[in-house]
Amino acid sequence: MSVSSPCNRSTSVRCRSLLRVFPPAILSLVLSTLLFATDAPGVQLKIRPDRADWTYTCGEPARFVVTATMDGKPLAGADLHYSIGPEQMPVTMKNARLDEQGRLNLDAGTLERPGFLRCNVSLAYKGQNHRGLSTAAYSPEKIRPTQTEPPDFDAFWRHGLAQLREISLEPEITPFGGKASPFVDLYYVSFRTVPHLDAKSHPLESSPRVHGVLSVPKAPGRYPGALYIPGAGVSRRNGEREPDAITLQIGVHGIPVNQPDAYYKKQYTGPLKEYYLQGLDSPLQHYYRRVILGCIRALDFLASRPEYDGNNLSVIGGSQGGFLALATTALDSRVKSVVVRYPAYCDVTGYLHGRAGGWPHMFAPRPDGASNPNVTPGKISTTGYYDSVNFARRIRVPGHYSWGYNDEVCPPTSIYxxxxxxxxxxxxxxVLEAGHRPTEVQLKAARLWLASQRQ
Structure with missing residues (x-):
């Protein structure tokens, strides 16, 4: 099998190892090079596992190598603090000192079950703190979910889709304004969707609509359609411009996407504060029910456009958007391909079984180890209707996925x-070193993959 990006000499070992771990039919590996920049200015703090592919089998010991320089010269004898333990779980910080070469080898122990072992390091130098981390994988292909699947999962979502179908689309389309694009026309759009079942507690939804930005190529013709779903937060949308596709970038909160920043800050600190936890005591009341059905409604709008080719429909998202892309794809057979970056809401019950759970970490233990107050039977049960693992079981179309081992927001344990x-x-x-943002090589790989699916 060929990988999606050529391996150079420094990454070839890592590529070969992961190609052994994952079946060739389902994996293309894009890896960045781990080069320690000894001539880099300022303080450079690097941490890496002692294995080139960062991947071990359960029971194998791991070691982390810490290296620090100042303007390319070793920080000999510098003091630092570090912790090693399963990612996202409570750990104890320890003290250590770099040797004369500015290096330190840390024995990490091992993991006896599949998961990820993380090393965090902080170093203070001339009044400034510097932080680094690295993460070792243990048999990631064997990680299985802790989340349960409600017996009425499919019936629950069929009921929601039936409710959605009873509501007319009633789209509203207005010019985007601002600087014109040379190859696409942009519009603000909105259309009706389901209301939140507890409208009194959600004043923003007195007139429930999905809002977004539509991009249509100027050249006449019929084009693939693409739905872009945002990550967590509350902000304006400016659209996704593609010369060869009609795209719809939506907001998920039922509010306009063309307001000043102050408007969104007010919503985020007011009625939308911790929106991802709202209604968690009941599957019918959970905030994400209306959001997921709103994503389906966005596909209805795209499919209604005369510029749509009637066949090629994709969903793209990262983090919260990755979770919603999985949910949308699982629930709507019109989707033909999906692009997912570091999905959220994956195996959120992991914390109840002594390992990392996904964002929004509603069951994570407190820093002192105390139980999270969200750990109640009702809230745990509700997450089963929304967890990405239960949508993942229902994905039936090709997908492009990307993440890194160093993601501290959406832990790789939960993603796998x-x-x-x-x-x-x-x-x-x-990209092993990547955290909670895509690298350029991952973005390029996704674009090329998506283009191949549209042919």
Whole structure:
């Protein structure tokens, strides 16, 4: 098998190892080079596992190598603090000192079950703190979810889709304004969707609509359609401009997407504060029910456009958007391909079983180890209707997926719990050092993959 980006000499070992771990039919690996820049200015703090591919089998010991320089010269004898333990779980900080070469080898122990072992390091130098981390994988292809699947999962979502179908679309379209694009026309759009079932507690939804930005190529013709779903937060939308596709970038909160920043800050600190936890005591009341059905409604709008070619429909999202892309794809057979970056809401119950759970971490223990007050039977049960792992089981179309081992927002343990359940063709773009943002090589790989799906 060929990988999606050529391996150079420094990454070839890592590529070969992961190609052994994952079946060739479902994996293409994109890796960045781990080069320690000894001539880099300022303080450079680097941490890496002692294995080139950062991947071990359960029971194997791991070691982290810490290196620090100042203007390219070793920080000999510098004091630092570090912790090693399963990612996202409570740990104890320890003290250590770099040797004369500015290096330190840390024995990390091992993991006896599949998961990820993380090393965090902080170093204070001349009044400034510097932080680094690295993460070792233990048999990630064997990670299985802790989340349960409600017996009425499918019936629950069929009921929601039936409710959605009873509501007319009634789209409103206005010019985008601002600087014109040379190859696309932009519009603000909105259309009706389901209301939140507890409208009194959600004043923003007195007139429930999905808002977004539509981009249509200027050249006449019929084009593939693409739905872009945002990550967590509350902000304006400016659209996704593609010369060869009609795209719809939506907001998920039922509010306009063309307001000043102060407007969104007010919503985020007011009625939308911790929106992702709202209604968690009941599957019917959970905030994400209306959001997911709103994503389906966005596909209705795209499919209604005369510029749509009637066949090629994709969903793209990262983090919260990755979770919603999985949900939308699982629930709507019109979707033909999906692009997912570091999905959220994956195996959120992991914390109840002594390992990392996904964002929004509603069951994570407190820093002192105390139980999270969200750990109640009702809230735990509700998450089963929304967890990405249960949507992943229902993905039936090709997908492109990407993340990194150093993601502290959407832990790789939680992501693999969902990813390993996907039986459809899947392409993985993995940059080990990446955190919670895509690298340029991953973005390029996703674009090329999506273009190949549209042919």
């Amino acid at each position: 719990a969902a990813y390993n359940l996907i039986s459809a063709p899947k392409d993985l773009s993995l």
